[in-house]
Amino acid sequence: MPKDSGIGAASKRREDVRFLTGAGNYTDDINVYGQAYVYFLRSDVAHGRINSIDTSAASEMPGVVRVFTGDDFEGVGGLPCGWQVTDRFGQPMQEPGHPVLARGKVRHVGDPIAAVVADTLQQARDAAEAIELDIEELPAVVDMKAALNEGAAKVHDELPSNLCYDWGFVEDNKAAVDEAIKNAAHVTTLELINNRLVANPMEPRVAVGDYNRANDESTLYTTSQNPHVIRLLMGAFVLGIPEHKLRVVAPDVGGGFGTKIFHYAEEAFVTFASRKLNRAVKWTASRSEAFMSDAHGRDHVTKIELALDADNNFTAIRTETYANMGAYLSTFAPSVPTWLHGTLMAGNYKTPLIYVNVKAVFTNTVPVDAYRGAGRPEATYQLERVVDKAARELGVDPIALRRQNFISEFPYATPVAVEYDTGNYFATMDKLEEIADLAGFDARRKESEAKGMLRGLGINCYIEACGIAPSNLVGQLGARAGLYDAATVRVNATGSISVMVGAHSHGQGHETAFPQVVADMLGIDESMIEIVHGDSSKIPFGMGTYGSRSLAVCGSAMVRATEKIIKKAKKIASHLLEASEGDIELKDGKFSVAGTDKSVAWGDVTLAAYVPHNYPLEDIEPGLEETAFYDPSNFTYPSGAYCCEVELDPETGKVTIERFAAADDFGNVVNPMIVEGQVHGGIGQGIGQALLENCVYDSEGQLLSASYMDYAMPRAEDVPFYVVDHSCATPCTHNPLGVKGCGEAGAIGSPPAVVNAVIDAIQSGGKNVLHIDMPLSPQRVWAAMQD
Amino acid sequence: MYAFDFEKPTTVAEAVAALADDEAQPLSGGQTLIPTLKQRLAMPSKLVSLTGIAEMQGVCTNDAGQLCIGGATPHAVVAAEAASKYPALSALASNIGDPAVRNRGTIGGSVANNDPAACYPSAVLASGATVVTNNREIAADDYFQGLFSTALEEGEIITEVRFPVPQAANYQKFVQPASRFALVGVFVAKFADGVRVAVTGASNDGVFRWTEAEKALSANFSPDALNGLSVSADGMIGDLHGTPEYRAHLIAVMTKRAVAAAS
Amino acid sequence: MAKVSMTVNGRAVSGDVAGNRLLVEFLREDLRMTGTHVGCDTSQCGACVVHVNGKAVKSCTMLAHEAEGATITTIEGIASPDGTMSRVQQAFQDHHGLQCGFCTPGMVMTATKLLEQNPTPTEAEVRHALEGNICRCTGYHNIVKAILAASGQDVSKIAAE
Structure with missing residues (x-):
């Protein structure tokens, strides 16, 4: 019986009304009186030495307030990197500077060279054309392996090479893994590319810097997933503005998918310029600008080997990955191919020996950082593709091979440092077989074949790690930040509640789901609870939303704070009821004395807290407001099994997704409607990666897929309805809600399922194609079938 | 966009006069021109809107039985009003861009721009249509002159496109996955005196007629007539979305499908 | 600069705007009606769709x-x-x-027009009508479902096998 409120209810989203009626408040909707506009002149070459920048003519253009160049940032910090990886040899990664505006060299197409601030955007853009640049073009490095060749052009002259780090994990396992592979009964090898993607939230990035001379305070309105992280990075490391004089507001944000985690040059610029000019400065990215300035995602080139014994048990995995960092280290870039990738290489399987090697490489391309899933999709893709290939080589059923190697006992310590607390991979696979109607596949294949089409079935399992933690551990791994979160529960005198949370909602529906939790705990109506987020001046210091962490981490903080509220409210109630505190029960918004009919309503207790006339002032303080910080003791490990069924037109190579099913284990679920929506969206993006999306540079470092004319976004006609299920729940064992996180699962679980299905379809047509790199565009599929 | 003036005449004559100014440029539906202006790839001094000219709007049939479409007629109107008279043309129009683009984009704008991946040029060429301008009539075979290049002179306006209506016709579009323009589009039109086949999206020279297929289909209008025929990859477009070989291959596939659908 | 007048949501409005002012800029910046969004500059994403004289139009391309x-x-x-x-x-x-919510205004405007013209569309017709509206969050599942539901069709069986 579905609930109609509280935890487990599919409560409709309260935020929808403003979004559906045009009343949303996105950053570009914010205009500050008297604001000026900035236009960034960006490099149109991938690599060049800046000989001179002459801004004199531009400065004289109508409406121009001031033209800034890199020299204006003398003495100002560069954009910091938030994660330091230590390499195989115990040395820290190479960490080049990242200026706000380019100095000395430009290092990728889109690298900002100068910033023109003018009364109107048109004037700023006109003036930018009058800037005279003398840039000596240098050879660009684009291909990662070529970038590591002796004599390759260096992205950063001051570094020994283009290698950021050479990471081995777990280095002590290497010899044993090599030995196991040498002695294996069978080794399946696969070389593959995880295609570079552009996150493309539909709202382009925007930043408005507003300086208030009266109190020397700066406000930055920005399209961010984590306002406090931006305040810390920009205030402490870039501009040196004390945090109490810096407010960062991320209002309604139109999607993030990782790319709005990072601290960007444009944010620092508008804040800096507004202080210099004593005038608000606004920047709104065009989509074309977004393609060359938003951090990109993925871009791994990998070789994976899977060793099996004579009984088809997995005995070892060895992988070697080249991970593109782009021209500079974006905020969390170094962590993605390492700690968010290597630690997931066990997947759902009890492979005893694993060794992961990652070489991170600088190239003359846009920086690469976390995009939905971040490292985990790359791990899952290579593992699940190689397992599928192994099944084909060995002539065994791909589901049976997976089942045979599933981890079956929990907790399970993997050979790649993490410990899965709970899960049931057999249950999700059973559920998948049912909801995907695998039994009916042969009949559907025959129908397709009767039309001259090929049909394929692809299976995938995934495990992911969410709510990255605990802080002391990630600190040892190189994180330069904590990974807790925080919530303040402020109960008002009349009993309504404001919950200030560190998590940020940019589509996840926190404003609806979070109150469901608090309402359930207190037994009051959800509508009495409001979530406040996105403004550093209103909320406690929280780390924001990414990595499917909001409910698991910030939600847990909210639970802890609410527990404190209950504890104090019970004390007040016990005073009002003249009963012992231990006898007070809270149920349905009412405090009662156990075993009696004496009770006091929620609102009476909250009023007493703020009008403390009849109140134990000697024991407790007035008021009812509590804050909790929550630092998880482990990751959470959502898992699942996915199935994709495709039809392939052998004459054109065009693939159509006919059916898609997902059986996920997210632990407990607060709002199933929102959870399913998250899975749908993730699957849509995963299908995009598998079939459509590709961010491509030519050999000179020019971005070829620089707009929606060439970067293929999934549209409604490219996807089917999805069948999703989350009933196989093994609750997380270490957070108070038993939740695991659901935001990235779809994007992690779907690409291998799609590719496995296409390979299956091609094989069914009698062509021995074993791999095609994503995206499986019609041309690539057709070409593969011609060989 | 750079700054420009805007003028919206109500007659062709006024429009022609307005376009006589230096660097003046006609603006039809703007679905290609406005994005181009946003990228600052053009710098007109003045845009002369053609959307307010009543005589350039609408679909009708002339005494010769030709379908006459005003140059400023949006795709959505063609899709609706050509449906009974020339279904293949209506179907083509109803699959250009998306609903909002079809409400603004016009046949004259598309034919004047002659984007190598646009749909309309294939219909114009395969139908043997006549492009009517403010001062002359141009046969389709003379009109298209390569990538973004046409017989139009500076300031010349397409006021109408006249389509002879074939006995049978079909357009097959294989979309480029990002832009949804034609990666390859083939329009096949069967007339009493023969079959015409026009291909868009594929060639570095823009829309072209596949004469070998026309000959075979004129003798036998069936997909089998195309067996063994292929287009050379030489001169075909190669880009992120398709190699020249792939495009050449798709031309044969799409032509067969168009014939099958038309017959 | 020249004067332009129109009726927006039943209200007569006018402004003195440059020749290159886009309709969406007039709405968002001059009228401060920020519900209409801009998500791309190549006329593809559809976040800016409004109705002009009863027809869906991309206001960033007019x-x-x-x-x-x-x-x-x-x-x-x-x-x-x-x-x-x-x-x-x-x-x-x-x-x-x-x-x-960013693509939502355009989705609603496109869907509203679709249902005026085709009151009970099929799933395929809904998906085709959304060709010019890109959503990055929903995977389209619930958008298509919502539009079918708004047309009065039973959506309870969708993907519930």
Whole structure:
């Protein structure tokens, strides 16, 4: 019986009304009186030495307030990197500077060279054309392996090479893994590319810097997933503005998918310029600008080997990955191919020996950082593709091979440092077989074949790690930040509640789901609870939303704070009821004395807290407001099994997704409607990666897929309805809600399922194609079938 | 966009006069021109809107039985009003861009721009249509002159496109996955005196007629007539979305499908 | 600069705007009606769709002066004056057809027009009608479902096998 409120209810989203009626408040909707506009002149070459920048003519253009160049940032910090990886040899990664505006060299197409601030955007853009640049073009490095060749052009002259780090994990396992592979009964090898993607939230990035001379305070309105992280990075490391004089507001944000985690040059610029000019400065990215300035995602080139014994048990995995960092280290870039990738290489399987090697490489391309899933999709893709290939080589059923190697006992310590607390991979696979109607596949294949089409079935399992933690551990791994979160529960005198949370909602529906939790705990109506987020001046210091962490981490903080509220409210109630505190029960918004009919309503207790006339002032303080910080003791490990069924037109190579099913284990679920929506969206993006999306540079470092004319976004006609299920729940064992996180699962679980299905379809047509790199565009599929 | 003036005449004559100014440029539906202006790839001094000219709007049939479409007629109107008279043309129009683009984009704008991946040029060429301008009539075979290049002179306006209506016709579009323009589009039109086949999206020279297929289909209008025929990859477009070989291959596939659908 | 006048959501408005002013800029910046969004610059994403003289149009690809004398409806004008959401808006909320909300105004404007022209579309027709509206959050599942529901069709069986 579905609930109609509280935890487990599919409560409709309260935020929808403003979004559906045009009343949303996105950053570009914010205009500050008297604001000026900035236009960034960006490099149109991938690599060049800046000989001179002459801004004199531009400065004289109508409406121009001031033209800034890199020299204006003398003495100002560069954009910091938030994660330091230590390499195989115990040395820290190479960490080049990242200026706000380019100095000395430009290092990728889109690298900002100068910033023109003018009364109107048109004037700023006109003036930018009058800037005279003398840039000596240098050879660009684009291909990662070529970038590591002796004599390759260096992205950063001051570094020994283009290698950021050479990471081995777990280095002590290497010899044993090599030995196991040498002695294996069978080794399946696969070389593959995880295609570079552009996150493309539909709202382009925007930043408005507003300086208030009266109190020397700066406000930055920005399209961010984590306002406090931006305040810390920009205030402490870039501009040196004390945090109490810096407010960062991320209002309604139109999607993030990782790319709005990072601290960007444009944010620092508008804040800096507004202080210099004593005038608000606004920047709104065009989509074309977004393609060359938003951090990109993925871009791994990998070789994976899977060793099996004579009984088809997995005995070892060895992988070697080249991970593109782009021209500079974006905020969390170094962590993605390492700690968010290597630690997931066990997947759902009890492979005893694993060794992961990652070489991170600088190239003359846009920086690469976390995009939905971040490292985990790359791990899952290579593992699940190689397992599928192994099944084909060995002539065994791909589901049976997976089942045979599933981890079956929990907790399970993997050979790649993490410990899965709970899960049931057999249950999700059973559920998948049912909801995907695998039994009916042969009949559907025959129908397709009767039309001259090929049909394929692809299976995938995934495990992911969410709510990255605990802080002391990630600190040892190189994180330069904590990974807790925080919530303040402020109960008002009349009993309504404001919950200030560190998590940020940019589509996840926190404003609806979070109150469901608090309402359930207190037994009051959800509508009495409001979530406040996105403004550093209103909320406690929280780390924001990414990595499917909001409910698991910030939600847990909210639970802890609410527990404190209950504890104090019970004390007040016990005073009002003249009963012992231990006898007070809270149920349905009412405090009662156990075993009696004496009770006091929620609102009476909250009023007493703020009008403390009849109140134990000697024991407790007035008021009812509590804050909790929550630092998880482990990751959470959502898992699942996915199935994709495709039809392939052998004459054109065009693939159509006919059916898609997902059986996920997210632990407990607060709002199933929102959870399913998250899975749908993730699957849509995963299908995009598998079939459509590709961010491509030519050999000179020019971005070829620089707009929606060439970067293929999934549209409604490219996807089917999805069948999703989350009933196989093994609750997380270490957070108070038993939740695991659901935001990235779809994007992690779907690409291998799609590719496995296409390979299956091609094989069914009698062509021995074993791999095609994503995206499986019609041309690539057709070409593969011609060989 | 750079700054420009805007003028919206109500007659062709006024429009022609307005376009006589230096660097003046006609603006039809703007679905290609406005994005181009946003990228600052053009710098007109003045845009002369053609959307307010009543005589350039609408679909009708002339005494010769030709379908006459005003140059400023949006795709959505063609899709609706050509449906009974020339279904293949209506179907083509109803699959250009998306609903909002079809409400603004016009046949004259598309034919004047002659984007190598646009749909309309294939219909114009395969139908043997006549492009009517403010001062002359141009046969389709003379009109298209390569990538973004046409017989139009500076300031010349397409006021109408006249389509002879074939006995049978079909357009097959294989979309480029990002832009949804034609990666390859083939329009096949069967007339009493023969079959015409026009291909868009594929060639570095823009829309072209596949004469070998026309000959075979004129003798036998069936997909089998195309067996063994292929287009050379030489001169075909190669880009992120398709190699020249792939495009050449798709031309044969799409032509067969168009014939099958038309017959 | 020249004067342009039009009716927006029933209100007569005018402004002195440059020739290159886009309709969406006029709406967002001059009228400060920020419900209509801009998500791309190549006329593809559809976040900017409004109705001009009863037709869905991408307001980022139309000059403000082209709308002289036109009757315009934006997302702000879709709900009833008393705030009651339209059938399409309500279906989007009921079926979780939006997440971040950025593409939503354009989706609602396109869907509203579709249902006027085709009151009971098939799933395929709905998907085709959304060709020019990109959503990055929902995977389209609940958008298509919401539009089918708004058309009065039973959506309870969708993907519930």
